[in-house]
Amino acid sequence: MLTELLRATRAHSLALAAPLSDEDAQLQSMADASPTKWHLAHTTWFFETLVLLPHLPDYCVFDERWPRLFNSYYESLGPRHARPQRGLLSRPSLDEVKAYRRHVDAALADLLPHAGDDARRLIELGCHHEQQHQELLLTDILHAFSCNPLLPAYDVSTPLKAVAPDQAWLKHAGGIVDIGHGGSGFAFDNEGPRHQALLAPFEISNRLVTCGEYEDFIDAGGYREPLLWLSDGWAAVQAQGWQRPAYWLEDGSVFGLHGVQPLDADAPVMQLSFYEACAFAEWAGARLPTEFEWEAACGLPGFALAADQAWQWTRSSYAPYPGFKPAAGAVGEYNGKFMVGQQVLRGGSLATPLGHARPSYRNFFPPAARWQFSGVRLAR
Amino acid sequence: MLTELLRATRAHSLALAAPLSDEDAQLQSMADASPTKWHLAHTTWFFETLVLLPHLPDYCVFDERWPRLFNSYYESLGPRHARPQRGLLSRPSLDEVKAYRRHVDAALADLLPHAGDDARRLIELGCHHEQQHQELLLTDILHAFSCNPLLPAYDVSTPLKAVAPDQAWLKHAGGIVDIGHGGSGFAFDNEGPRHQALLAPFEISNRLVTCGEYEDFIDAGGYREPLLWLSDGWAAVQAQGWQRPAYWLEDGSVFGLHGVQPLDADAPVMQLSFYEACAFAEWAGARLPTEFEWEAACGLPGFALAADQAWQWTRSSYAPYPGFKPAAGAVGEYNGKFMVGQQVLRGGSLATPLGHARPSYRNFFPPAARWQFSGVRLAR
Amino acid sequence: MLTELLRATRAHSLALAAPLSDEDAQLQSMADASPTKWHLAHTTWFFETLVLLPHLPDYCVFDERWPRLFNSYYESLGPRHARPQRGLLSRPSLDEVKAYRRHVDAALADLLPHAGDDARRLIELGCHHEQQHQELLLTDILHAFSCNPLLPAYDVSTPLKAVAPDQAWLKHAGGIVDIGHGGSGFAFDNEGPRHQALLAPFEISNRLVTCGEYEDFIDAGGYREPLLWLSDGWAAVQAQGWQRPAYWLEDGSVFGLHGVQPLDADAPVMQLSFYEACAFAEWAGARLPTEFEWEAACGLPGFALAADQAWQWTRSSYAPYPGFKPAAGAVGEYNGKFMVGQQVLRGGSLATPLGHARPSYRNFFPPAARWQFSGVRLAR
Amino acid sequence: MLTELLRATRAHSLALAAPLSDEDAQLQSMADASPTKWHLAHTTWFFETLVLLPHLPDYCVFDERWPRLFNSYYESLGPRHARPQRGLLSRPSLDEVKAYRRHVDAALADLLPHAGDDARRLIELGCHHEQQHQELLLTDILHAFSCNPLLPAYDVSTPLKAVAPDQAWLKHAGGIVDIGHGGSGFAFDNEGPRHQALLAPFEISNRLVTCGEYEDFIDAGGYREPLLWLSDGWAAVQAQGWQRPAYWLEDGSVFGLHGVQPLDADAPVMQLSFYEACAFAEWAGARLPTEFEWEAACGLPGFALAADQAWQWTRSSYAPYPGFKPAAGAVGEYNGKFMVGQQVLRGGSLATPLGHARPSYRNFFPPAARWQFSGVRLAR
Structure with a gap:
């Protein structure tokens, strides 16, 4: 159940990013919004920092320099890259962030069979946390696209016409x-x-x-x-x-x-x-x-x-x-x-x-x- | 009762301003604060606009140009002088504002004996409104004085030592x-x-x-x-x-x-x-x-x-x-x-x-x- | 000659301030402009600091707390009150600043008969410096008045009609x-x-x-x-x-x-x-x-x-x-x-x-x- | 000669961009700097607008929506995308911008044999203009990289030690x-x-x-x-x-x-x-x-x-x-x-x-x- 939640959640983030180019995935159009790439990395950092490091013995951090880049606002977890400058992180590349995701996913797979209640609760939290970022990923890329005079479509399919019930x-x-x-x-x-x-x-x-x-x-x-x-x-x-x-x-x-x-x-x-x-x-x-x-x-x-x-x-x-x-x-x-x-x-x-x-x-x-x-x- | 409330309220504002020079009374140290002179005029404008004009026949506005200076934030009562620029009103002078107060006080005295319930309710509101500004007058002048390196005292008497009861x-x-x-x-x-x-x-x-x-x-x-x-x-x-x-x-x-x-x-x-x-x-x-x-x-x-x-x-x-x-x-x-x-x-x-x-x-x-x-x- | 320049210059500043109320004299409508009172005090501070202190033995500073208020931008002469906050100095009052001027004028009168070339050169500089501030006094009060919706006149006389020569x-x-x-x-x-x-x-x-x-x-x-x-x-x-x-x-x-x-x-x-x-x-x-x-x-x-x-x-x-x-x-x-x-x-x-x-x-x-x-x- | 200048200049811009990823090429770290991709497109727009449109009959603009994106500051050439938002243009992609360059290069090759003096002078100007942007491309990407805590190197070779002559x-x-x-x-x-x-x-x-x-x-x-x-x-x-x-x-x-x-x-x-x-x-x-x-x-x-x-x-x-x-x-x-x-x-x-x-x-x-x-x- 938790295994499936984790698998589905992690896969869904990548699916949401799939229609986007490397360039799209780096857009940050205002301080309140974050790049797609950053969402993909931050949610991964959350699992690495709050689940793997305390609960998987011998877990090896993917890159020692990255936690500072992908910590969002946790004062207790050290200094952070300034929020309005997330869009300036051309490095690591989107491909490297995907490798980071695979590294952490593999470690989570190692941990899951042996995870105690604490770890399982944190993994569940990490999934719901990542789901929150899935919504933000969409609202943020939409805002970024709204700043491009070409007004690109995230989804090129045609939307259905709405039907509103009578107001009561x-x-x-x-x-x-x-x-x-x-x-x-x-x-x-x-x-x-x-x-x-x-x-x-x-x-x-x-x-x-x-x-x-x-x-x-x-x-x-x-x-x-x-x-x-x-x-x-x-x-x-x-x-x-x-x-x-x-x-x-x-x-x-x-x-x-x-x-x-x-x-x-x-x-x-x-x-x-x-x-x-x-x-x-x-x-x-x-x-x-x-x-x-x-x-x-x-x-x-x-x-x-x-x-x-x-x-x-x-x-x-x-x-x-x-x-x-x-x-x-x-x-x-x-x-x-x-x-x-x-x-x-x-x-x-x-x-x-x-x-x-x-x-x-x-x-x-x-x-x-x-x-x-x-x-x-x-x-x- | 209302007569006494009105008299006491109007007198108290002047008493609060008494220790201040004309220059003190004009200080505006930030957009959120207002000069003493402005508080004295605005509370008077409130009576003029909301009580006298609708309820005292033949009331004559003290100066046609002033309502725009002393309206605080009432969108329905016309355009207003920009709030952060209240400290730039050297004219009218403090003396002229005091004359404005006397003019309005006299008209209120004319109105009071004949005032209906609506007018009386508005006069009561005007008194409580003015009391609010009495508090702001003090907090605002204190902020202004705090910006002067000489740190002048509004009240030169010596304060009493506090006595705190035991916490329970x-x-x-x-x-x-x-x-x-x-x-x-x-x-x-x-x-x-x-x-x-x-x-x-x-x-x-x-x-x-x-x-x-x-x-x-x-x-x-x-x-x-x-x-x-x-x-x-x-x-x-x-x-x-x-x-x-x-x-x-x-x-x-x-x-x-x-x-x-x-x-x-x-x-x-x-x-x-x-x-x-x-x-x-x-x-x-x-x-x-x-x-x-x-x-x-x-x-x-x-x-x-x-x-x-x-x-x-x-x-x-x-x-x-x-x-x-x-x-x-x-x-x-x-x-x-x-x-x-x-x-x-x-x-x-x-x-x-x-x-x-x-x-x-x-x-x-x-x-x-x-x-x-x-x-x-x-x-x- | 220098005596007369000094007398006339000092008198002219006061004459320029004469049409202004205490409240007018305190106006600062933007960071680039200064209040009339500040101009009157700063030019006096200039004489006190650069002429009297080094050249008049036993000269007694008018108020030890004031140099910090009236130093304009001389880094070598100590810390200064922030320029955009000059309009917040209701104290000292205009009357106190005038007393400051009299104190310094008297000391300059004491110094003049005995002043050496250096001191005389500095007094002359102080006069020309004060003349510069006389112009600023007018441009600054005009800007301040332009921010008052009442648009008061500094000079209530009627201006003459201009006559422009043919362009050549x-x-x-x-x-x-x-x-x-x-x-x-x-x-x-x-x-x-x-x-x-x-x-x-x-x-x-x-x-x-x-x-x-x-x-x-x-x-x-x-x-x-x-x-x-x-x-x-x-x-x-x-x-x-x-x-x-x-x-x-x-x-x-x-x-x-x-x-x-x-x-x-x-x-x-x-x-x-x-x-x-x-x-x-x-x-x-x-x-x-x-x-x-x-x-x-x-x-x-x-x-x-x-x-x-x-x-x-x-x-x-x-x-x-x-x-x-x-x-x-x-x-x-x-x-x-x-x-x-x-x-x-x-x-x-x-x-x-x-x-x-x-x-x-x-x-x-x-x-x-x-x-x-x-x-x-x-x-x- | 002009042919060679044009060829070399156009090729050099691409060579400067070669070490950069699509993500790097989109970085804009401050309003004064522009993304590499934008430099590549803007210099191309310059040729399209000032050379090809007036001088090559039947020239077809690559994309009607782009001039507004890649005009820098020419008020006489219509409205422009806001300068501080150049980094938000994930579309067009770097590949599309390169296609734009090829399209314009081909048209310039068509024009060159028949170009009159005016056109030749403008082509020469376009080359020198592009060279200016080549310098900016480097200074701008360096600034962008300086904002990344990873401090990536544009050029991974080892620099030579400098030798300073004696000062004279x-x-x-x-x-x-x-x-x-x-x-x-x-x-x-x-x-x-x-x-x-x-x-x-x-x-x-x-x-x-x-x-x-x-x-x-x-x-x-x-x-x-x-x-x-x-x-x-x-x-x-x-x-x-x-x-x-x-x-x-x-x-x-x-x-x-x-x-x-x-x-x-x-x-x-x-x-x-x-x-x-x-x-x-x-x-x-x-x-x-x-x-x-x-x-x-x-x-x-x-x-x-x-x-x-x-x-x-x-x-x-x-x-x-x-x-x-x-x-x-x-x-x-x-x-x-x-x-x-x-x-x-x-x-x-x-x-x-x-x-x-x-x-x-x-x-x-x-x-x-x-x-x-x-x-x-x-x-x-």
Whole structure:
């Protein structure tokens, strides 16, 4: 089971990189995004550093100079190459990084039959960690391609036309609900401890806001009316000149993984910041759900998770659950230290690997972030 | 009653400005702070624009050119002088601003006997608004003085030595609690609607962290250990070179309203960012309370509000309460539009006017802010 | 003679400050400009530090804490208050700075009868230094006032209408000419050594470009045609959104020391950057003169110096003359260390004190500077 | 002759790129530098746009979308991809750019036999233009490699040990000298018109300053003594933390095209800014030569041009020669528009293609530039 998860996860990363040239795989278009090659190497470094070195006797580090290149943000694991300069690493080459992956995969295969519980837990964590980077790999290469005037397509196939169900308000009676991961499967530390919360009655939409609905907001002057916006949001609109979602082009078409395509009015709107999500909700006479409302409602009949469409901004900032304690050591530098200045998103997206997300899953990004597959579900 | 509140409030602003020269009153040391003169004028503009113009027939605006100078951030009330340039308004002079105050005060006196409920509610709001600016007037002039190598004292009297009670953990049993403003007195819109929340059992400190305790944190290397810090906090420590609270000097003394004074180990530590508050709590094996815990605990026997000492950072981001709706029109641009990117502080401070704060009062600042009288109360 | 120069110079600074309030005198609207109060204090510090301390036995420094506040850029004279924060010095007050001036003036009066040649030379230098600051005092307060939406007038009198002579090209035959200060009177070190230079024949305009002529350039699309501009100039046009000279208002009027006035077509155009001066010249089928051409031509019959109108950008960068050596010690940190990245201006301006400029005088500013009284004389 | 120049030039660019991977060829480490792939494409675009389109009937543009990608700064030739984003062009691939080169080379071969004088002059210009980019290709890839902690070597061969001749001062008697390109061969427009200049007598060093001599300057505290520096230079030292030349490592070794090598005391010091060159000269009791002195002296017996070592900063800013007029049209946007804010360098460097430089050649860079092979020759 773990063997299969590991095999499939490692293979999927390579599959995602397959349509890309060596040059594509090196692109870093902003400090917040990383090159494909770096994602491939960093996820490998994670296994090497947190699994193999402590648990596989005689494991030999692939290259002593690389940990500094591929450590992301673990202060406890030594100095790191500056994040905004990841795109300057033409060496090691993509081929060398693939050799690194094979080296580490082979060592993991050696370890697996003898791995104790600790090691197995870390391998499982490494798989879920790599799945997170699989999503980022896609969002990051899409952002990089969006900076090339040729607007290349990551996937040259033709996308299917979306079908949006009729919008409906689902009622939740409120009361005391259970929040957080409960079952026995894997979850990240930030999904727990499971605890109770008290909700007032509320309604939530069965589906995401569509591109067609968002066009109405634009046509109604949504980007020109300050009273619809949070103060920071309006400042961003003016400073960045926002007039539409991040990858909507001036001519009415939309850029995405399939390249430039006609706007699909029934598809969920994506590439929205939290600010835009809030302004849209205000304009629509509604609001964003809290992350607890979202989690409590997601089992309601008719609720389309949309976990293969777009992450859904919530009105909740990313904060620790009552009793939350990060794990000791480097592994603890994973989720807890980012618990300020970010908003929680729930659901999943077309870029999320199958089986990665859960109803208790807490994704998080700063409120101005627009390069994710992030959309809106309304509540009231 | 309202008459007296208005009189006292308007008089207190002038009293706070009394120790300052015309030159002092014009200082703006950063975009986030405003000159004393501007505070005196802006609070007056608030009454002129939101009370007198709609409610006093034949009211004559003092100077047609000034509303644009003294509107703070009300998008619905027209264009504004750029915030970072408030310190460049040598004209109007402080004397002219005082004449503006007298003009508006006289008109308010004319209005009061005939004021209907709406007008009276707006006058009350104007008083509480002005009280908020009284606190900012002090924090802002203190920041400005801290930028002058002569480190002038706002108040030349000698401060009293602090006495800190022994630290004790107060127990709260958790359960469903009422949150938000309940009584009939004045409260800001963001303190409501009153609603219920569910709390897990917790303990909270009877008093604030002292300067002496914070010195221990510094001496133990708190500013050099990244694992104690939130990621954004550690980035701030490194980018800004933080090594101690904002107004602690290298020689061990502390700058404040009384000028440079010896560090008082029993006094509450202040001028901390949220990041520092969190890092201290982590180091101390504790955490910050949520704003709901704070509010639920503040009536516990032994709980020192410390509302005349320092605001207390909470672990809660500033967000709308369930069912919150800002008022319609310009008055609604008051609290709601800032509900992202900020942390809630509770309590009050030595700079808060008497009678201004309440247990349900929600102050808020960005997590990096250090120029307020902001301290730490621990929970666990 | 020196006594009279000193008296008149010191008195003139105060006269220039007379129309300003304490608040006006503290304004600093950008890092490149300084408050009036600072100019008054810095010129006094110059006498105190470079004249009185070395030459008047038992001279007592007015305030030990002030030299650090009022040293401008003399690395050899100790640490300095950061330049962009000069506007934050509400203390010392303007009154205290005036007392400082009286203290230093009295000491200079004590010294003068006994002053040796060295001291007398330094006093003379101090006077010319103060005259330079008199011009800056005016350009800086004008910039500060331009940032106030009320656009206050420094001088409330009505300006005279300009009369521009007919434009004529004056011919110079070229050949070997003498450049640099020659006579026995005072000159700055950068005006020497006097030396010879070889010029090709050229023509130069008898007068400065007028506002009317510059309007034609604007109307012809001068600010929209990149081929007229130096590369750095075009970048500035785009980044800063330049569409007209610095103090020309959108409604066709012009802001200046007399406040807002109608554009005077015959007046010389001013508040131009070097980039604008070059673009205008290119459009006019001409060029800017070199500083040597300017100096060689300024005695030609019909050449209007315009030294009471506007400084004239030259095509020469500010560089040392052959054999130039700055004086030893702090006084040497005066002109030489700025000899890169600046263009030379010649002539003088309406803000230049009478008797301050000379034909050999070399003013210098970075090419993007627009807040000086800087205009254009054409050559070809 | 022209055929051979074209063939050799085009082939040399490819030879310079040969040691680089596709990933290396895409690196852009700062806005001032460009990727190798971009240099290969831009030089090709230059021929396509300025030679083939106007002179080869029926020439078919290789790809209509590319001119916008590979136009550098020619405002008259349409909109351009933003310079700092050249490193984001993973498409077109290096292979596609090579195909572009073949397409254009073939067309140039078609044109050459029938090319008129105009076309031949433009082809010659295109070759010299491409040679300039060959030097930049090397300086830019070196800068990019310097940002990779692995510090890869462009050239894996071992460099020869340098031999520095004894330093000697060569005397020039001054007088009227001829400056600028005179002969019949190719020269850039900025090397003319040839004209006369008057020089005072001076002495100039026979050779460049060595690394050993520069070490003495460092050891003597040169980077800590503000009085040695121009004001802008000292500001750069402090803001950038300069302590040694750009590619000197803390451990005493030096990074270069051959990777990390021991410091060679006899080799000329390189990777200096103009500011450092001036500070060194000041410390050595000398100065930099003007560009006219350099040109007048370069024929003196014993004068080592060092045109295969390092460009030599001069004390001259980059300005037009008397009578200079750029060519009409796009070709004129070549040299003239950069004539402000830059210092002239003379000589040539180890990265300059053979036969490219001349004694009248004027290279130019901003005074803070350090990524070129730029060194110092002293004068006095």
